[in-house]
Amino acid sequence: MTETLKKLCTMPAVSGFESDAAGTVAEWLRPYCDAVEIDALGSVLGLKKCGRDGAKTILLDAHLDQIGFLVTEVLEGGFLRFAEVGGVDPRMLLGNEVTILADEPLYGVISCMPPHLMKAGEQDKAVPVDEMLIDTGLIDARSKIKIGTPIVFAQQPTELSGGVLSSKSLDDRAGIAAILQTMEKLQNESLKCNVAVLFSAQEEVTGLGAQAGTFAIRPEYGIAVDVTHGKTPDGPSDGVFELGSGAIIGMGPNMQRELTKALIKTAKANDIPYALEIMEGNTGTNAWTMQIVADGTAMAILSIPEKYMHTPIETIQISDVEAVAELIYQFIRGFDGEVAL
Template sequence: MDIVNALTRLCETPAVSGFERQGATVAAELLSSCCDSVEIDAFGNIVGMRRCGKENAKTVLLDAHLDQIGFVVTEVLDGGFLRFAESGGVDPRMLLGCEVTVLADEPLYGVIACMPPHLMKAGEQDKAVQIHEMLIDTGLIEAKTRVKTGTPVVFAERVFQLSKGSVTGKCLDDRAGIIAIAQAMEKLGGEELSVDVAVLISVQEETTSLGAGIGAYRIRPDFAIAVDVGHAKTPDAPSDKTFEYGGGVMVGMGPNLDTRLTRALIKTAKAEGIAYQQEVMEGHTGTNAWAMQIAAYGTAQGLLSIPLRYMHTPIESICLSDLDSVSDLLYHFLRNFDGEVRL
């Protein structure tokens, strides 16, 4: 798999939370060569299955979410301006001046309007502008004939390489997780397994995690591993809540996560020489692991994360070696897993 090209294609296919159908088609195509079957369910989740062919085999579910943060048009004004609301957790501090794509029947370019400082009243420069006060300028006088209320909007930034080993762009949260799973499944292509492997590319994580809950309820796995992103270190970030960029896969540990499965993942990383970092998570992990753990009769849950800089911005950045460490850990764990975890 050409990781950069696959990641670029996936990230540049829009899938705002609640509007994922276009992205689902690309994700399903990505899984088609490494799963026995792939389908898009009624809710919009992509479900792939790789069966081992053994009687009473247990099932391991791998999940990454497809949706991205974005916006929805709430009103079309005269002069080509749009009012909008957020879909997912968007920080208004970084929006003014951003470039966006309005996903009308024919996509439109737009910019989030920013009042010049010359026109501000005294003290206004120090006040944060709330999203409901912002406007998208399409530059189109006839915008009312082109854009409808409810149209999704995404950041316009493209994916590019900062350096040979680093990639930056929109929605690496969690398209990087999808690529890590797809790469692991591709590596497993010729391997004889002792467990069935289900892949869930879930929708609506950024708003509700309903996709993961519904998908896990349907599949009813014995074990589930969520693959998402975590916070990578930067000079301005708190050191106790961030992890090394290029330091390897982050293995979550906490009450949302099964101790035996977590230990098995760490044991595999040590045995295979895979770089890893332990992330203690004292409660809600903020990922699909929370919803999947209690689906149906409950599941033994694990969590692997890719260190990522600038989460929920158009310039999210990852180190490709960290993505590789996640896919390597999944590959080696599943290749050797007999369906039992032990203390």
């Protein structure tokens, strides 16, 4: 699991630029499915058929894209102006290393003013993204970098103690890793329902990858796998979860009640660690979009606790990813396609 996550997190896939990562992940998924394809939006779709006539389909979704940036202007002296893609907090950007995904990947740093040169009061103010610059150190930057070139954080995955991993892009490569492990576990199972997989594009900006993919598959049921907020000493005490809590099961008006109850029952029956997350409105996940596709999809949400979301140092505990994979596996292997609606 750790090695899979490391490989996933190093694949660049800024929203709208997922094609290279999609090709790799599609090949990883192929041994576990009867058919795998990449759609026009760059999402990966896979289907494992159970062989029963009229069988229901359950769709497992995790998003493939990541937050990042686009080059908006190339200046003299090798400096770049840029715009954010997805929810980026400008307070944590200054001083970060980045990779500019030109024809040949290039190194850059988001430059920052030394405190010695700041005017009184400037140190307490966040610098807007449109006033920041990336320093590439390239005299000939204009010949190598074009407007619209995507940019990602350069940090590499780092293992911490106690089975903890820190990296960019764990939102939502952790969800992809969980689903891949689920499909591996299901490989030799005799199933009573079809299992579809969607590694969706563009979740961080529109959610359209999940919407189009769900429309193509038309499942009766869906489970969106994403991350949720991990607990830290400086953060709130409500609505956050300790790393190591296991699978976080969403509960709320947009999750189908009986499907959610079935997942809770499965966790209890198999001694899988879990906790409940109350999600009273828009969940901020693909489930919000997937539930209203076509005739509607009965949705559930499983989340992985993650500290420092939408930063280059997102942090998770590997056992939580494995708990989500085990919960989905145990649920699907006994699922006949029917819950009380």
